[in-house]
Amino acid sequence: MDKAFRERAPRVVDNLPGRQPGSYLVLEGIAPIHLTQGLGAGKKPEELPQFFQQTTYKDARRGGWDPAERLRAMDLDGVEAEVIYTTLGFRQF
Secondary structure, eight states: OGGGGGGGGGGESSSTTTSSSEEEEEEEEEEEEEGGOOOOOOOGGGGGHHHHHHHHHSSOGGGGHHHHHHHHHHHHHHHHOOOOOSSSGGGGG
């Protein structure tokens, strides 16, 4: 990313001042989006409140963005094919 645009580029920021702990997707012109709401896969319901308060994007399962890890997760779950669609990126537009 060209230096002139780095401050305007979408980015993940941990622990924004004045907001609950966690990772946020920061986009120009849009309120920061708390990311941990989408990171609870594989957690038990009773684990989620604490997980959401203590988790950053670094704790996410890599299969959300790493194709090799996604294939491993699919194998673990017995999934042979998936339809990929946008989630957080949808809010940008």
